[in-house]
Amino acid sequence: MPLTIDSSRSGDRAVIRLEGTIDASSAERVRQAVDAALADHPAWLELDVEQVVFMSSAGLRVVIFAKQKEPDVKIAFRKPQPPILETLKKTGFFSAVYVIGDEE
Amino acid sequence: MMEARIDVYATHEFGGYRFRHGKVLPFGATLVDGGVNFSVFSSAATSCALVLFEKGSGEPLVELDVPPEFRIGDVYSIMVFDLEIEDLEYGFRFDGPFEPHRGPRFDRNRIVADPYARAMGGRDTWRSEPDWSNGDAYVHRSRVVLDDFDWEGDRPLELRTTDLIVYELHVRGFTADPSSGVSAPGTYAGLREKIPYLKALGINCVELLPIFEFDEWENSRSHPATGEWLGNYWGYSTLGFFAPKAGYAATGSLAMDVDELKTLIKELHANGIEIILDVVFNHTAEGDHRGPTISFRGIDNATYYMLTPEGWYYNFSGCGNTFNCNNPVVRGLVVDCLRYWASEYHIDGFRFDLASILGRDPHGAPLANPPLLESLAYDPILSKCKLIAEAWDAGGLYQVGSFPAYGRWAEWNGKFRDNVRRFLKGEPGVIGDMAARVQGSPDLYADRGPGTSINFITAHDGFTLADLFAYNEKHNDANGEDNRDGSNDNDSWNCGTEGSTDDPGILALRLRLTKNAIAMLMFSQGIPMLVMGDEFGRTQNGNNNGYCHDSELSWVNWALAEKNAELLNFTRGCVALRQAVPMLRSPHFPNALGGDDRDADIDFVGTSGTGQDWAGWNTVLAYRLTERGREEGVPGDEMMVMFNMHWGDQYFGLQPPAGGGGWHVLVNTAMPAGGDVFRRLDAPAVEGPSFLAGPRSVVVLIAGFGS
Numbered sequence: 001m002p003l004t005i006d007s008s009r010s011g012d013r014a015v016i017r018l019e020g021t022i023d024a025s026s027a028e029r030v031r032q033a034v035d036a037a038l039a040d041h042p043a044w045l046e047l048d049v050e051q052v053v054f055m056s057s058a059g060l061r062v063v064i065f066a067k068q069k070e071p072d073v074k075i076a077f078r079k080p081q082p083p084i085l086e087t088l089k090k091t092g093f094f095s096a097v098y099v100i101g102d103e104e
Numbered sequence: 105m106m107e108a109r110i111d112v113y114a115t116h117e118f119g120g121y122r123f124r125h126g127k128v129l130p131f132g133a134t135l136v137d138g139g140v141n142f143s144v145f146s147s148a149a150t151s152c153a154l155v156l157f158e159k160g161s162g163e164p165l166v167e168l169d170v171p172p173e174f175r176i177g178d179v180y181s182i183m184v185f186d187l188e189i190e191d192l193e194y195g196f197r198f199d200g201p202f203e204p205h206r207g208p209r210f211d212r213n214r215i216v217a218d219p220y221a222r223a224m225g226g227r228d229t230w231r232s233e234p235d236w237s238n239g240d241a242y243v244h245r246s247r248v249v250l251d252d253f254d255w256e257g258d259r260p261l262e263l264r265t266t267d268l269i270v271y272e273l274h275v276r277g278f279t280a281d282p283s284s285g286v287s288a289p290g291t292y293a294g295l296r297e298k299i300p301y302l303k304a305l306g307i308n309c310v311e312l313l314p315i316f317e318f319d320e321w322e323n324s325r326s327h328p329a330t331g332e333w334l335g336n337y338w339g340y341s342t343l344g345f346f347a348p349k350a351g352y353a354a355t356g357s358l359a360m361d362v363d364e365l366k367t368l369i370k371e372l373h374a375n376g377i378e379i380i381l382d383v384v385f386n387h388t389a390e391g392d393h394r395g396p397t398i399s400f401r402g403i404d405n406a407t408y409y410m411l412t413p414e415g416w417y418y419n420f421s422g423c424g425n426t427f428n429c430n431n432p433v434v435r436g437l438v439v440d441c442l443r444y445w446a447s448e449y450h451i452d453g454f455r456f457d458l459a460s461i462l463g464r465d466p467h468g469a470p471l472a473n474p475p476l477l478e479s480l481a482y483d484p485i486l487s488k489c490k491l492i493a494e495a496w497d498a499g500g501l502y503q504v505g506s507f508p509a510y511g512r513w514a515e516w517n518g519k520f521r522d523n524v525r526r527f528l529k530g531e532p533g534v535i536g537d538m539a540a541r542v543q544g545s546p547d548l549y550a551d552r553g554p555g556t557s558i559n560f561i562t563a564h565d566g567f568t569l570a571d572l573f574a575y576n577e578k579h580n581d582a583n584g585e586d587n588r589d590g591s592n593d594n595d596s597w598n599c600g601t602e603g604s605t606d607d608p609g610i611l612a613l614r615l616r617l618t619k620n621a622i623a624m625l626m627f628s629q630g631i632p633m634l635v636m637g638d639e640f641g642r643t644q645n646g647n648n649n650g651y652c653h654d655s656e657l658s659w660v661n662w663a664l665a666e667k668n669a670e671l672l673n674f675t676r677g678c679v680a681l682r683q684a685v686p687m688l689r690s691p692h693f694p695n696a697l698g699g700d701d702r703d704a705d706i707d708f709v710g711t712s713g714t715g716q717d718w719a720g721w722n723t724v725l726a727y728r729l730t731e732r733g734r735e736e737g738v739p740g741d742e743m744m745v746m747f748n749m750h751w752g753d754q755y756f757g758l759q760p761p762a763g764g765g766g767w768h769v770l771v772n773t774a775m776p777a778g779g780d781v782f783r784r785l786d787a788p789a790v791e792g793p794s795f796l797a798g799p800r801s802v803v804v805l806i807a808g809f810g811s
Contacts, residue, residue: 058190
């Protein structure tokens, strides 16, 4: 499943909406989108992953990349699918990011 | 700022892959600007090719012959550009002579793994059945690893050696059982969920059974009678010294095993718990001449293995081959490996399996000054790491007390185990030895101190503590070897009947002996080591060699924590007392000349309170520990420790504490729950000038502070 990326900005929040599969071949595009979003110095970087069906280690590494590049930016996953949430937990990234649902 | 560096351009191209002469160091696969650098040693090969795969694909992406001009000395290095490293697997194909009688065993038809592979494929989901039909295929494929983990300021803890309380555990067995209640049973992530339990227990160091990549399917078989799967559960058979066991990671199939393990280590450190790895450098998984060619054998057989003059494999490990650790090249690999784990994974120390082998020369003779052991002792990167030797091997070398230590190496103290076991059963003839064991074994380690002595009564290998007092004989039928395997010398005692029973008298005696064992561990000088589950009575049903069982037999049954809460509470109490009494953790032996204020002096006072009876038949030992004092006017701790291993009651005469305040009871294993262990602040006072200790009991008293 190809990956579509849609970046936007609302207030202090940079939002990157992702849809499809994030794997080794598509992760570089996500990284570029994250890089571009961080260049505007947002307080929050929100990755809307509700429509992401699979995320490989390459995708998770984009999060590490973002956190290392801008340690002060808060990183949030919006509505991750259960398998992605599980991977976040098992690898320990869960404690480094925020997970948000419908309410926010 | 430089726009483009000119030293990383391709000079060659083949099959669409651009490459150039690589850097010879470091060995292995390393990320460089725009590519990956590969470097590998072989002194006897005539050619080398780098074989690249896409993960999961049977056919290689490309096979790049390393041009002759890329070899410097015996090292082939090649830098390849524009690789998708997340999905990359690689290996090498070497050509060279097959002349076993002279050493080399090259096989041009095989692809072999990188000795420096930072990660390995093939076994990334625990016990996922391999495809046996593809016979000789290259299975244990080398992978490239990213070093971008966010440690958030973590580094090894560097706890004082004598402050350690070690807990030996098997990553899978610790949480594999559903009773563990963790979300990812049997994994690094599962272990991470149990950190609060470890913290509450009070231990501050976990020693993990091997977590270097191994093949749980090695020599796997079905039990002839039960059909049960038997394999290599313990993991003492290394495939890759630099690669973590991927099957222990819940995320292994996502190739996130490195991150999951590092996350575990970071969180253990955040909770004040060190990590020691049990490392196996004495042999590899390639076995003898009948074994598979996975890596070393097909790269430089005569360098990596000890060979007889006829080219057969020496077998000092009992596992088919012997890693040639005092060859300078192999020694370099071992040092590189440990440096890698200490620096990249923040590992706090290493326990070396059958370490005496590391002190043998390439022909097997023990060396007086083994270069490898010396290198490790003085290594600048490992200088704060704990180095612990299992100071014997399967070739007959037994070096407890005489291991070449350079003032640096600690040892699993096998004599502590043997003496304490016999003492616990009430055997005569061991109180002289016990007097040394409780002091940290100055008879063995006079020039090194009590931090040398890893005191243990049980280990993964042998009976569990509960089984030590429930079985006279080993019961290894479940191993499918007709009960021939496993040690016959266990110094165990079943307390009256073999195995499980509901006889309340026998159960009470077993519990008391178990408490005695825990108390002896925690109140002796040196470093105590517990085995997972012993604190709440884990049993292997009398099996003293659980290496092949991945089942309830070898896993921790967490329901026992509730069932045997009395023992668990007692253990927690003793661990807490060890932490609360500094002189028990002194880096100097009792009565040491010089030393520090918080060192202890020891007097063996016996039952009279004035002198120990050292007669051979005596099974009662009592001593007094006196802390040398703290600052002016503040008295040091004083303790009375009484071991009555006799089957009758025993009166012990008490001399009053020098600092006043009277004696208070910390531990009395003759008492039931509630009276068996106290916190210092709650310790009840002793009335009168003597103490009546129950049959087969341990009593520990402490002087109150001026009250």
